[in-house]
Amino acid sequence: xxxxxxxxxxxxxxxxGNVCLSLGMRSLSTAPLFDFGSWTEVALAALSNPWLxxxxxxxxxxxxxxxxxxxxxxxxxxxxxxxxxIVINVALAGWLLGERVSSLHWAGTVMVAAGVAVxxxxxxxxxxxxxxxxx
Amino acid sequence: MIPLTAVLIxxxxxxxxxxxxxxxRAMKQIGEVTNFRPRALASTFGRMACxxxxxxxxxxxxxxxxVFLALLSFVGLSYVFPxxxxxxxxxxxxAQFILTEHVSRRRxxxxxxxxAGVAMVSMS
Numbered sequence: 128x129x130x131x132x133x134x135x136x137x138x139x140x141x142x143x144g145n146v147c148l149s150l151g152m153r154s155l156s157t158a159p160l161f162d163f164g165s166w167t168e169v170a171l172a173a174l175s176n177p178w179l180x181x182x183x184x185x186x187x188x189x190x191x192x193x194x195x196x197x198x199x200x201x202x203x204x205x206x207x208x209x210x211x212x213i214v215i216n217v218a219l220a221g222w223l224l225g226e227r228v229s230s231l232h233w234a235g236t237v238m239v240a241a242g243v244a245v246x247x248x249x250x251x252x253x254x255x256x257x258x259x260x261x262x
Numbered sequence: 263m264i265p266l267t268a269v270l271i272x273x274x275x276x277x278x279x280x281x282x283x284x285x286x287r288a289m290k291q292i293g294e295v296t297n298f299r300p301r302a303l304a305s306t307f308g309r310m311a312c313x314x315x316x317x318x319x320x321x322x323x324x325x326x327x328x329v330f331l332a333l334l335s336f337v338g339l340s341y342v343f344p345x346x347x348x349x350x351x352x353x354x355x356x357a358q359f360i361l362t363e364h365v366s367r368r369r370x371x372x373x374x375x376x377x378a379g380v381a382m383v384s385m386s
Contacts, residue, residue, distance in 0.1 A: 195295050201357060201361075201365075202286035206354070213383055235381070235382025242376035246373060246376070248372070249366050
Protein backbone atom coordinates (compact mmCIF):
# COMPACT_ATOMS: atom_id res chain seq x y z
CA UNK A 128 0.00 0.00 0.00
CA UNK A 129 2.83 2.37 0.97
CA UNK A 130 4.70 1.47 -2.22
CA UNK A 131 1.61 2.02 -4.39
CA UNK A 132 0.92 5.40 -2.76
CA UNK A 133 4.52 6.64 -3.07
CA UNK A 134 4.93 5.42 -6.67
CA UNK A 135 1.53 6.87 -7.68
CA UNK A 136 2.43 10.32 -6.29
CA UNK A 137 5.93 10.05 -7.81
CA UNK A 138 4.55 9.19 -11.26
CA UNK A 139 1.96 12.00 -11.15
CA UNK A 140 4.67 14.47 -10.01
CA UNK A 141 6.98 13.38 -12.83
CA UNK A 142 4.26 13.61 -15.49
CA UNK A 143 3.05 17.01 -14.23
CA GLY A 144 6.67 18.18 -13.94
CA ASN A 145 7.38 17.29 -17.56
CA VAL A 146 4.24 19.11 -18.73
CA CYS A 147 5.28 22.19 -16.69
CA LEU A 148 8.79 22.10 -18.21
CA SER A 149 7.31 21.71 -21.69
CA LEU A 150 4.99 24.72 -21.15
CA GLY A 151 7.88 26.72 -19.67
CA MET A 152 10.24 25.98 -22.55
CA ARG A 153 7.54 26.81 -25.09
CA SER A 154 7.11 30.23 -23.56
CA LEU A 155 10.88 30.76 -23.94
CA SER A 156 11.01 29.49 -27.49
CA THR A 157 10.67 32.98 -28.98
CA ALA A 158 14.36 33.54 -28.10
CA PRO A 159 16.88 31.96 -30.50
CA LEU A 160 18.38 29.25 -28.24
CA PHE A 161 21.48 28.70 -30.36
CA ASP A 162 22.37 32.38 -30.46
CA PHE A 163 25.04 32.45 -27.70
CA GLY A 164 24.65 36.22 -27.32
CA SER A 165 21.07 35.76 -26.12
CA TRP A 166 21.87 33.11 -23.47
CA THR A 167 21.93 35.60 -20.59
CA GLU A 168 18.56 36.89 -21.68
CA VAL A 169 17.20 33.31 -21.99
CA ALA A 170 18.65 32.32 -18.57
CA LEU A 171 17.05 35.34 -16.89
CA ALA A 172 13.74 34.62 -18.59
CA ALA A 173 13.99 30.97 -17.45
CA LEU A 174 14.72 31.99 -13.84
CA SER A 175 11.61 34.16 -13.75
CA ASN A 176 9.40 31.53 -15.40
CA PRO A 177 6.94 29.97 -12.89
CA TRP A 178 6.32 26.94 -15.15
CA LEU A 179 10.02 26.02 -15.11
CA UNK A 180 10.24 26.45 -11.32
CA UNK A 181 7.11 24.30 -10.86
CA UNK A 182 8.52 21.66 -13.22
CA UNK A 183 11.87 21.57 -11.40
CA UNK A 184 10.11 21.31 -8.00
CA UNK A 185 7.87 18.46 -9.19
CA UNK A 186 10.80 16.52 -10.71
CA UNK A 187 12.74 16.99 -7.45
CA UNK A 188 9.74 15.57 -5.56
CA UNK A 189 9.72 12.60 -7.98
CA UNK A 190 13.44 11.92 -7.37
CA UNK A 191 13.04 12.05 -3.57
CA UNK A 192 9.98 9.76 -3.56
CA UNK A 193 11.55 7.26 -5.98
CA UNK A 194 14.76 7.14 -3.92
CA UNK A 195 12.78 6.59 -0.69
CA UNK A 196 10.76 3.78 -2.33
CA UNK A 197 14.02 2.04 -3.27
CA UNK A 198 14.81 1.73 0.46
CA UNK A 199 12.13 -0.98 0.77
CA UNK A 200 11.22 -2.09 -2.78
CA UNK A 201 13.08 -3.99 -5.48
CA UNK A 202 14.59 -1.86 -8.25
CA UNK A 203 13.31 -4.42 -10.77
CA UNK A 204 9.75 -3.63 -9.61
CA UNK A 205 9.89 0.13 -9.05
CA UNK A 206 11.79 1.10 -12.21
CA UNK A 207 9.39 -0.38 -14.81
CA UNK A 208 6.38 0.84 -12.81
CA UNK A 209 7.43 4.50 -13.00
CA UNK A 210 7.51 4.15 -16.80
CA UNK A 211 3.69 4.42 -16.61
CA UNK A 212 4.54 8.14 -16.60
CA ILE A 213 4.88 7.75 -20.39
CA VAL A 214 1.21 6.79 -20.61
CA ILE A 215 0.17 9.86 -18.58
CA ASN A 216 2.51 12.12 -20.56
CA VAL A 217 1.16 10.95 -23.91
CA ALA A 218 -2.41 11.47 -22.70
CA LEU A 219 -1.58 14.93 -21.31
CA ALA A 220 0.37 15.90 -24.46
CA GLY A 221 -2.61 14.90 -26.59
CA TRP A 222 -5.39 16.40 -24.52
CA LEU A 223 -3.80 19.25 -22.55
CA LEU A 224 -1.06 20.52 -24.87
CA GLY A 225 -2.93 19.72 -28.09
CA GLU A 226 -0.01 17.78 -29.58
CA ARG A 227 -0.69 15.29 -32.36
CA VAL A 228 -0.14 11.73 -31.09
CA SER A 229 0.49 9.12 -33.81
CA SER A 230 -0.97 5.61 -33.80
CA LEU A 231 2.53 4.08 -33.24
CA HIS A 232 2.87 6.40 -30.24
CA TRP A 233 -0.45 5.16 -28.83
CA ALA A 234 0.52 1.52 -29.58
CA GLY A 235 3.78 2.00 -27.68
CA THR A 236 1.88 3.59 -24.82
CA VAL A 237 -0.49 0.62 -24.61
CA MET A 238 2.53 -1.74 -24.66
CA VAL A 239 4.13 0.17 -21.75
CA ALA A 240 0.88 0.06 -19.77
CA ALA A 241 0.52 -3.69 -20.39
CA GLY A 242 4.16 -4.25 -19.41
CA VAL A 243 3.68 -2.31 -16.17
CA ALA A 244 0.58 -4.40 -15.38
CA VAL A 245 2.61 -7.60 -15.91
CA UNK A 246 5.45 -6.28 -13.69
CA UNK A 247 2.94 -5.33 -10.97
CA UNK A 248 1.40 -8.79 -11.24
CA UNK A 249 4.84 -10.27 -10.58
CA UNK A 250 5.21 -8.48 -7.23
CA UNK A 251 4.03 -11.59 -5.38
CA UNK A 252 6.07 -14.10 -7.39
CA UNK A 253 8.06 -16.21 -4.95
CA UNK A 254 11.66 -17.24 -5.56
CA UNK A 255 12.00 -20.97 -6.30
CA UNK A 256 12.92 -23.16 -3.30
CA UNK A 257 16.68 -23.39 -2.69
CA UNK A 258 16.62 -27.15 -3.43
CA UNK A 259 15.29 -26.49 -6.94
CA UNK A 260 17.89 -23.79 -7.58
CA UNK A 261 20.69 -26.14 -6.56
CA UNK A 262 19.29 -29.08 -8.55
CA MET B 263 36.37 0.70 -35.81
CA ILE B 264 33.36 1.41 -33.56
CA PRO B 265 31.73 4.77 -34.37
CA LEU B 266 31.79 7.44 -31.67
CA THR B 267 27.96 7.59 -31.59
CA ALA B 268 27.72 3.89 -30.65
CA VAL B 269 30.33 4.32 -27.90
CA LEU B 270 28.49 7.33 -26.48
CA ILE B 271 25.08 5.59 -26.59
CA UNK B 272 26.55 2.54 -24.82
CA UNK B 273 28.16 4.84 -22.21
CA UNK B 274 24.86 6.64 -21.67
CA UNK B 275 22.86 3.40 -21.21
CA UNK B 276 25.47 1.85 -18.88
CA UNK B 277 25.78 5.05 -16.81
CA UNK B 278 21.99 5.35 -16.41
CA UNK B 279 21.63 1.70 -15.39
CA UNK B 280 24.62 1.94 -13.02
CA UNK B 281 23.05 5.02 -11.43
CA UNK B 282 19.78 3.16 -10.70
CA UNK B 283 21.62 0.11 -9.34
CA UNK B 284 23.97 2.16 -7.13
CA UNK B 285 21.17 4.31 -5.70
CA UNK B 286 19.11 1.19 -5.02
CA ARG B 287 22.07 -0.48 -3.26
CA ALA B 288 22.66 2.66 -1.20
CA MET B 289 19.04 2.80 -0.07
CA LYS B 290 19.07 -0.88 0.92
CA GLN B 291 22.24 -0.18 2.97
CA ILE B 292 20.57 2.78 4.67
CA GLY B 293 17.52 0.67 5.47
CA GLU B 294 13.78 1.03 5.03
CA VAL B 295 12.56 4.57 5.64
CA THR B 296 9.59 4.31 8.00
CA ASN B 297 9.61 7.63 9.83
CA PHE B 298 8.61 10.58 7.65
CA ARG B 299 8.77 13.32 10.29
CA PRO B 300 11.01 16.22 9.17
CA ARG B 301 13.76 15.54 11.76
CA ALA B 302 13.92 11.80 10.92
CA LEU B 303 13.92 12.55 7.19
CA ALA B 304 16.74 15.08 7.66
CA SER B 305 18.73 12.39 9.49
CA THR B 306 18.07 9.94 6.63
CA PHE B 307 19.18 12.52 4.05
CA GLY B 308 22.32 13.11 6.12
CA ARG B 309 23.17 9.37 6.02
CA MET B 310 22.40 9.32 2.27
CA ALA B 311 24.83 12.20 1.67
CA CYS B 312 27.64 10.14 3.29
CA UNK B 313 26.91 6.88 1.48
CA UNK B 314 29.59 6.06 -1.15
CA UNK B 315 27.16 4.07 -3.32
CA UNK B 316 24.74 7.00 -3.44
CA UNK B 317 27.53 9.45 -4.27
CA UNK B 318 28.72 7.08 -7.04
CA UNK B 319 25.11 6.77 -8.24
CA UNK B 320 24.77 10.55 -8.50
CA UNK B 321 28.11 10.63 -10.36
CA UNK B 322 26.85 8.01 -12.82
CA UNK B 323 23.63 10.02 -13.30
CA UNK B 324 25.74 13.11 -14.05
CA UNK B 325 27.79 11.15 -16.63
CA UNK B 326 24.54 9.94 -18.22
CA UNK B 327 23.21 13.51 -18.39
CA UNK B 328 26.31 15.03 -19.97
CA VAL B 329 26.80 12.17 -22.47
CA PHE B 330 23.12 12.57 -23.40
CA LEU B 331 23.67 16.30 -24.00
CA ALA B 332 26.85 15.58 -26.00
CA LEU B 333 24.96 13.08 -28.18
CA LEU B 334 22.16 15.58 -28.82
CA SER B 335 24.73 18.05 -30.15
CA PHE B 336 25.31 15.91 -33.26
CA VAL B 337 22.56 13.22 -33.37
CA GLY B 338 18.78 13.73 -33.41
CA LEU B 339 16.65 13.00 -30.34
CA SER B 340 14.66 10.40 -32.32
CA TYR B 341 17.93 8.49 -32.85
CA VAL B 342 19.10 8.66 -29.22
CA PHE B 343 15.85 8.19 -27.32
CA PRO B 344 14.89 4.63 -28.44
CA UNK B 345 18.26 3.43 -27.10
CA UNK B 346 17.29 4.65 -23.62
CA UNK B 347 14.71 1.82 -23.51
CA UNK B 348 17.64 -0.59 -23.11
CA UNK B 349 18.17 0.84 -19.62
CA UNK B 350 15.15 -1.15 -18.39
CA UNK B 351 16.72 -4.44 -19.49
CA UNK B 352 20.24 -3.62 -18.28
CA UNK B 353 19.09 -2.28 -14.90
CA UNK B 354 16.85 -5.33 -14.37
CA UNK B 355 19.80 -7.61 -15.17
CA UNK B 356 21.85 -5.59 -12.67
CA ALA B 357 19.08 -5.90 -10.07
CA GLN B 358 19.09 -9.69 -10.55
CA PHE B 359 22.83 -10.35 -10.68
CA ILE B 360 24.34 -7.49 -8.62
CA LEU B 361 21.60 -6.68 -6.11
CA THR B 362 20.53 -10.39 -6.07
CA GLU B 363 16.85 -9.52 -6.39
CA HIS B 364 14.49 -12.32 -7.38
CA VAL B 365 13.32 -11.43 -10.90
CA SER B 366 10.72 -13.94 -12.05
CA ARG B 367 10.11 -14.83 -15.71
CA ARG B 368 6.83 -12.90 -15.53
CA ARG B 369 8.69 -9.77 -14.36
CA UNK B 370 11.25 -10.18 -17.16
CA UNK B 371 8.37 -10.44 -19.66
CA UNK B 372 6.87 -7.21 -18.28
CA UNK B 373 10.23 -5.41 -18.42
CA UNK B 374 10.71 -6.48 -22.06
CA UNK B 375 7.20 -5.21 -22.91
CA UNK B 376 7.98 -1.85 -21.24
CA UNK B 377 11.28 -1.70 -23.14
CA ALA B 378 9.53 -2.40 -26.48
CA GLY B 379 6.80 0.14 -25.66
CA VAL B 380 9.31 2.88 -24.80
CA ALA B 381 11.18 2.18 -28.06
CA MET B 382 7.91 2.42 -30.03
CA VAL B 383 6.93 5.70 -28.34
CA SER B 384 10.42 7.09 -29.02
CA MET B 385 10.42 6.11 -32.69
CA SER B 386 6.94 7.48 -33.50
